Structures are given as structure tokens and as C-alpha cells.
Amino acid sequence: MKKILVVMIFVFACQxxxxxxxxxxxxxxxxxxxxKGEVKFPINIFDKGGVSFGAGVGVxxxxxxxxQYGGEYIIGDSIPEWDSYPGVFVKxxxxxxxxxxxxxxxxxxxxxxxxxxxSLSNGTEINRFAIKSKGFYAVVSRNFxxxxxxxxxxxxxxxxxxxxxxxxxxxxxxxxxxxxQHITLLVEYDFAFNDNGKGKDEExxxxxxxxxxxxxxxxxxxxxxxxxxxxxxxxxxxxxxxPDRSISIxxxxxx
Numbered sequence: 001m002k003k004i005l006v007v008m009i010f011v012f013a014c015q016x017x018x019x020x021x022x023x024x025x026x027x028x029x030x031x032x033x034x035x036k037g038e039v040k041f042p043i044n045i046f047d048k049g050g051v052s053f054g055a056g057v058g059v060x061x062x063x064x065x066x067x068q069y070g071g072e073y074i075i076g077d078s079i080p081e082w083d084s085y086p087g088v089f090v091k092x093x094x095x096x097x098x099x100x101x102x103x104x105x106x107x108x109x110x111x112x113x114x115x116x117x118x119s120l121s122n123g124t125e126i127n128r129f130a131i132k133s134k135g136f137y138a139v140v141s142r143n144f145x146x147x148x149x150x151x152x153x154x155x156x157x158x159x160x161x162x163x164x165x166x167x168x169x170x171x172x173x174x175x176x177x178x179x180x181q182h183i184t185l186l187v188e189y190d191f192a193f194n195d196n197g198k199g200k201d202e203e204x205x206x207x208x209x210x211x212x213x214x215x216x217x218x219x220x221x222x223x224x225x226x227x228x229x230x231x232x233x234x235x236x237x238x239x240x241x242x243p244d245r246s247i248s249i250x251x252x253x254x255x
Contacts, residue, residue, distance in 0.1 A: 020038070020252060021033060021034070021035075022151060022176055023040070023056075023064070023091070025153065025174045025175075025176060025186045025187075025188045025215075025217070026174075026186060026188055026215045026216075026217050026229075026231050026233065027112075027113055027131060027134070027188065027190060027213070027215060027233070028134070028139075028153065028155070028172040028173075028174050028188045028190060029091065029105070029107060029109065029134060029137060029139050029153075029155065030105075030139060030141045030151070030153045030174075030176075031093055031097070031102070031103035031104060031105040031139050031140060031141035031153070032103075032105075032141065033058060033062065033063075033064045033091055033093050033105065034056055034057060034058035034064040035058045035061070036058045036059065036060055036061050037058060037254055037255040038057070038058045038252065038253075038254060038255075039055065039056070039057045039058075039252065039253045039254070039255060040055070040056045040057075040066070040250055040251070040252050041053070041054070041055050041250070041251040041252075041253075042054055042055075042056070042068065042248065042249070042250050043248070043249040043250075043251075044070070044113075044246060044247070044248045044249075045075070045246060045247045045248075045249075046113065046114060046244070046246040047114065047115075047244065047246070048072045048073060048115060049072060049073045049074055049075035049076040049078065050070065050071065050072045050073075050074065050075075050114070050115075051070050051071070051074040051075060052068055052069065052070025052071075052083075052087075052111070053068065053069065053070060054066055054067050054068030054069060054086070054087075055067065055068075056089065057255070062092055062093040062094075062096075063090075063091070063092050063093075064090070064091050065088070065089065065090040065091070066088070066089050066090075067086050067087070067088050067089075068086060068087045068088075068089070068111050069082075069083060069086040069087070070082075070083060071083050072115060083116060084116075084118075087109070087110045087111025087133070088108070088109075088110050088111075089107065089108065089109040089110070089111065090107055090108050091105050091106070091107035091108075092105060092106055092107065093105040094106060097141065097142065097143065102140045102141055102142035103140070103141045103142070104138070104139070104140050105138070105139050105141075106136075106137070106138045106139075107134075107136075107137055107139075108135065108136050108137070109133055109134045109135065109137070110133050110135070110160065111129070111133050112128065112129025112130070112131050112132045112133035112161065113129055113130060113131040113233070113246075114129055114130030114131055114244070115129070115130045116128070116129050116130075117129075117130070120205060124205060125163055126161075126163045126164045126205050127161065127163045128161035128163065128164060128207075129161065130207060130239065131190075131195075131213060131233070131239070132159045132161045132194060132195055133159055133160070133161060134157040134159060134172075135157055135158050135159035135160045135161070136157065136158045136160075137155055137156065137157035137158070138155055138156055138157075139153060139154070139155030140153070140154055140155060141153045146177075148177070148178035148179070148180070149176070149177070149178045150175065150176075150177050150178075151175060151176040151177075152173075152174075152175050153173065153174045153175065153176075153188075154171075154172070154173040154174075155171070155172055155173075156169070156170070156171050156172075157169075157170050157171075157172065158170070159194050162194075163205075164195075164197070164204065164205040164206050164207075165197070165204050165205060166194050166195055166196065166197040166204055166205075166206040167193050167194050167196075167197075168194050169193065169194065170190070170191060170192065170193045170194040170195075171191045171193065172188065172189065172190045172191065173188065173189055174186070174187055174188030174189065175187055175188075176219075181221070182220060182221050182222075183218060183219070183220055183221075184218075184219040184221075185216070185217075185218060185219075186216060186217040186218070186219055186229075187214075187215070187216045188213075188214075188215050188216075189212055189213070189214050189215075190212055190213040190215070191212045192208050192210075192211075192212045192213055192238060195207060195208035195238075195239075196208045196209070196210040196212075197210075198210070207239045208238045208239055209237070209238050209239070210238070211236040211237060211238040212236060212238060213233060213234050213236070213238050213239075214234070214235040214236045215231065215232065215233045215234065215235070216231075216232050216235070217229050217230060217231040217232065217248075218230050225251060225252040225253065226249070226250070226251055226252075227249070227250040227252075228247065228248070228249055228250075229247070229248040229249075229250070230245070230246075230247055231244075231245065231246045231247070231248060232244070232245055233245075233246070
């Protein structure tokens with residue numbers, strides 16, 4: 001009886017792993033969603049002792065939403081600086097992928113990456129993350145069988161972090177390529193049209209140099225329901241002198 005129970009648990013876990021879709025790359029979303037009853041608990045560890053954590057859930061066959069919260073100096077001996085409010089994300093897939101058409105989804109994500117800046121040293125309020133949140137977005141995804149799986153993604157977004165007086169409409173693109181059943185390579189490019197005005201005039205307070213954000217990551221399926229992702233952001237030096245390194249951990253469960 002015990003052996004049968006172990007086998008049933010193993011089969012269930014494997015089915016859960018196979019059913020998991022790629023809901024985002026590094027900072028850019030995909031048209032993938034959590035299926036109804038699937039739950040994800042993400043944890044992100046970044047610079048300045050920063051940690052964010054949250055939960056996402058598939059509430060309907062094509063609808064998922066979640067919440068995430070965190071702060072800086074959570075790790076270390078400094079006094080933690082918690083975010084003023086939690087980030088929220090919601091995604092609805094309008095069309096599923098078919099043999100002839102890609103998947104299309106729309107959504108909203110209020111949480112960016114890195115340090116949150118309320119104001120500059122001169123007192124100017126800008127209220128933004130180091131790398132802006134996507135805000136409102138639409139994304140298209142298509143998967144191909146090419147020595148494993150190859151997923152291509154592209155979209156448009158409108159961030160609500162606009163106090164830096166830069167443009168707001170932006171575009172992004174990316175891909176995921178399986179290396180084997182345990183490792184996947186992720187690459188994305190955020191054109192950062194909404195973060196490219198640094199130093200151009202005194203009324204623009206962008207952080208980016210106009211190069212866009214080229215990011216990459218390695219995703220490891222370390223267990224049937226645990227994924228660990230090592231992220232490298234900004235290879236083009238748009239904001240960071242050296243690529244920023246962070247770790248993301250995702251735990252998945254079924255309600």
C-alpha cells in the first residue's frame with residue numbers, strides 16, 4: 001500500500017511539472033499562465049540584501065493573479081527597509097496557442113526589479129524601481145520543437161512609473177530554449193524606450209543610457225515542483241556597470 005501511495009505521489013508531481021508553463025522570463029512576461037488550481041510561491045533575492053516574496057494562483061482556466069512584497073536589507077545586520085506597498089500582477093490569456101496561431105495574453109504587473117526610489121537628492125519625486133515594472137502589457141508567445149523546446153515571445157507595455165518624465169510606451173522580446181529536461185536558457189531584451197532619457201535634459205530623470213536591457217538566465221528544475229533561476233541583467237551597461245546578478249526561486253503546488 002505504501003509503495004502504491006509513493007508511486008501515485010510521484011506521478012502526480014511529474015504531471016504538475018509537465019503542466020507548468022513559462023509565465024515570465026526574467027523581467028518580461030510571456031503568454032504562459034498558471035492553470036486553474038495551480039499556485040506559485042516566488043522568492044527573489046537581489047542586491048542590497050533585498051528579498052521579495054509572494055504568491056500567484058490560477059483562479060480560472062485562463063486567468064491568474066498574485067501579489068508580491070519585499071524590501072531591502074532584509075538579509076544582513078542593517079534595519080530592513082520594506083516597500084511602501086505590495087506589488088500586484090494579473091494576466092488573462094485571450095487566445096491559447098494552436099498549431100497555426102500563437103498564444104496572446106494581456107495583463108498588469110506593478111512590481112519592477114531592484115531598489116525603489118521615492119525621490120532624488122534634489123527632492124524631485126520619481127517613485128520608480130531601478131528597472132521599471134511592466135505596468136499594462138500585451139504579449140504574444142509561440143513554442144517550437146527545435147532540439148527540445150524553443151519559445152519565442154514579444155510584447156508591448158505601458159508602465160505606470162512615469163514620474164521621471166520619460167516616454168511610457170515600450171516594447172520587449174525574448175526566448176526560452178531547453179538545454180535538457182533540467183536546464184533552460186532564458187534571454188530577453190527590453191527596449192527601455194520608457195527609460196532612455198538619462199542626461200538628455202534637466203526635466204528627464206531616467207536611469208537608462210539608451211541601450212535597453214539585455215538580460216539572460218539559467219533555469220534549473222531541481223525537483224518536480226521547485227525551480228531555481230540565476231539571473232544576469234543589463235549586459236549592455238544601460239544602468240549597471242557590470243551585469244546585475246540575482247536568484248529567483250519558485251515553488252509550485254496544486255490546490
